[in-house]
Amino acid sequence: MNASANNLPSRLDPFLRAEVEDLYARYSACVDSGHYEAWPGFFTEACTYKVIPRENHERGLPLATLAFESRAMLEDRVYGITQTLFHQPYYQRHSVSGILITEVTSSGIAVEANYLVIRTRSKALSEVFNTGRYIDRVVREDGSLRFAEKCCVFDSEMIPNSIIYPI
Amino acid sequence: MNASANNLPSRLDPFLRAEVEDLYARYSACVDSGHYEAWPGFFTEACTYKVIPRENHERGLPLATLAFESRAMLEDRVYGITQTLFHQPYYQRHSVSGILITEVTSSGIAVEANYLVIRTRSKALSEVFNTGRYIDRVVREDGSLRFAEKCCVFDSEMIPNSIIYPI
Amino acid sequence: MNASANNLPSRLDPFLRAEVEDLYARYSACVDSGHYEAWPGFFTEACTYKVIPRENHERGLPLATLAFESRAMLEDRVYGITQTLFHQPYYQRHSVSGILITEVTSSGIAVEANYLVIRTRSKALSEVFNTGRYIDRVVREDGSLRFAEKCCVFDSEMIPNSIIYPI
Numbered sequence: 001m002n003a004s005a006n007n008l009p010s011r012l013d014p015f016l017r018a019e020v021e022d023l024y025a026r027y028s029a030c031v032d033s034g035h036y037e038a039w040p041g042f043f044t045e046a047c048t049y050k051v052i053p054r055e056n057h058e059r060g061l062p063l064a065t066l067a068f069e070s071r072a073m074l075e076d077r078v079y080g081i082t083q084t085l086f087h088q089p090y091y092q093r094h095s096v097s098g099i100l101i102t103e104v105t106s107s108g109i110a111v112e113a114n115y116l117v118i119r120t121r122s123k124a125l126s127e128v129f130n131t132g133r134y135i136d137r138v139v140r141e142d143g144s145l146r147f148a149e150k151c152c153v154f155d156s157e158m159i160p161n162s163i164i165y166p167i
Numbered sequence: 168m169n170a171s172a173n174n175l176p177s178r179l180d181p182f183l184r185a186e187v188e189d190l191y192a193r194y195s196a197c198v199d200s201g202h203y204e205a206w207p208g209f210f211t212e213a214c215t216y217k218v219i220p221r222e223n224h225e226r227g228l229p230l231a232t233l234a235f236e237s238r239a240m241l242e243d244r245v246y247g248i249t250q251t252l253f254h255q256p257y258y259q260r261h262s263v264s265g266i267l268i269t270e271v272t273s274s275g276i277a278v279e280a281n282y283l284v285i286r287t288r289s290k291a292l293s294e295v296f297n298t299g300r301y302i303d304r305v306v307r308e309d310g311s312l313r314f315a316e317k318c319c320v321f322d323s324e325m326i327p328n329s330i331i332y333p334i
Numbered sequence: 335m336n337a338s339a340n341n342l343p344s345r346l347d348p349f350l351r352a353e354v355e356d357l358y359a360r361y362s363a364c365v366d367s368g369h370y371e372a373w374p375g376f377f378t379e380a381c382t383y384k385v386i387p388r389e390n391h392e393r394g395l396p397l398a399t400l401a402f403e404s405r406a407m408l409e410d411r412v413y414g415i416t417q418t419l420f421h422q423p424y425y426q427r428h429s430v431s432g433i434l435i436t437e438v439t440s441s442g443i444a445v446e447a448n449y450l451v452i453r454t455r456s457k458a459l460s461e462v463f464n465t466g467r468y469i470d471r472v473v474r475e476d477g478s479l480r481f482a483e484k485c486c487v488f489d490s491e492m493i494p495n496s497i498i499y500p501i
Contacts, residue, residue: 015348018342018348018351022435025434028431028448029432093448093450095448097261098196114261116283124490124492126462126465128462133260155293156291157289181349262431264430265358267359283450295452295462297460298452322425322427322452323425
């Protein structure tokens with residue numbers, strides 16, 4: 001019942017999968033530990049990062065909850081999170097599953113995955129905060145994988161308060 | 168500390184694991200995106216698909232919430248979901264984790280995994296809907312892996328309303 | 335876009351990853367199925383197992399909710415769970431994701447991962463019970479991987495009732 005190591009489609013290459021899974025694991029570790037200053041480093045300089053409701057995404061409506069179009073804009077966001085945005089702090093905890101490499105081409109690796117973010121506020125029980133699908137494009141840059149595009153398509157129209165930290 | 172590539176038990180073969188993990192990732196993507204018409208294609212023609220409470224499963228009681236015994240029955244179910252079953256639509260989002268290959272024999276690959284399904288209804292917050300364990304048998308057919316048996320053993324006796332979409 | 339199989343850092347070695355992921359999958363299967371008597375066997379004889387609030391962990395405060403310092407103490411805990419601790423039984427279901435090998439040295443494999451435990455009580459809906467991060471050290475012993483250290487750093491100061499079963 002073994003897979004043949006020959007003629008494998010790239011999405012099944014265990015070496016590539018290890019790198020992709022490691023990228024997502026490091027990304028979750030970064031944003032859940034609150035090391036927001038390291039977050040833009042997961043992206044290429046000319047990148048897009050969007051958080052968009054599923055309904056808009058499926059209807060082709062462009063309206064996004066958050067939309068950034070360069071690493072510099074992500075750095076601005078980090079400044080906002082850590083310095084200027086007034087908000088009640090919370091912990092978040094990602095569960096990223098079903099990482100699916102959908103295409104490997106010269107312009108990058110198309111990756112999708114389900115994500116679930118659990119939020120924990122001070123003196124409160126942990127709760128489901130946001131769930132949806134990552135639709136990403138990953139590229140190799142200086143030997144490392146980075147996100148050239150990250151689109152977080154979330155299922156709920158309702159979000160308990162605002163999304164402050166990176167999804 | 169590296170694993171020896173020789174004399175590995177099959178459950179640790181990275182090439183087989185890549186195929187199995189890819190199967191589960193594609194399955195989740197299918198049922199969460201609402202492409203129900205593609206769902207029966209994940210199964211062999213003579214398959215079983217069951218959704219059963221943990222209590223019944225552990226006591227050996229056969230009573231299942233859902234039990235289908237062929238791909239044709241799954242196709243009927245899809246017809247029901249999309250055409251005839253009266254229900255309030257909802258989004259679902261799987262988190263499948265801890266994929267465990269328990270046995271590899273000539274009759275297939277025994278696979279178990281934990282699953283969690285988050286449900287999101289219109290104008291409502293996302294919520295824990297159903298969680299439990301997949302106890303599956305996967306076989307290779309025409310070069311692809313398919314489910315010959317899929318048993319979804321869920322922890323809760325109580326389910327918020329009915330299970331409409333595939334788990 | 336393939337990873338080079340040469341000069342890979344150990345954390346990206348698919349063979350090692352398969353073994354580590356299999357360890358976590360078997361651990362979850364054990365503690366979620368209620369086979370608590372098998373739980374100490376996942377640890378080395380001289381091990382540490384801790385469950386500690388994130389706030390204490392981040393401030394370097396040693397106060398832990400649970401702290402055991404040998405396999406024998408884990409066996410005592412199992413005796414408590416199954417024989418003496420008065421508690422209302424519940425099912426638990428782990429979702430372990432983002433397994434990240436952070437270091438591979440002669441003294442073991444440093445592994446971190448996000449975990450989420452869903453609890454289901456009799457006649458009740460499933461609910462988020464505990465979420466946080468495993469910070470572990472895994473070693474090879476008699477050919478198998480075991481936990482020499484397992485630290486469960488949980489996000490919430492509030493826990494619905496007590497943590498009875500292993501996280």
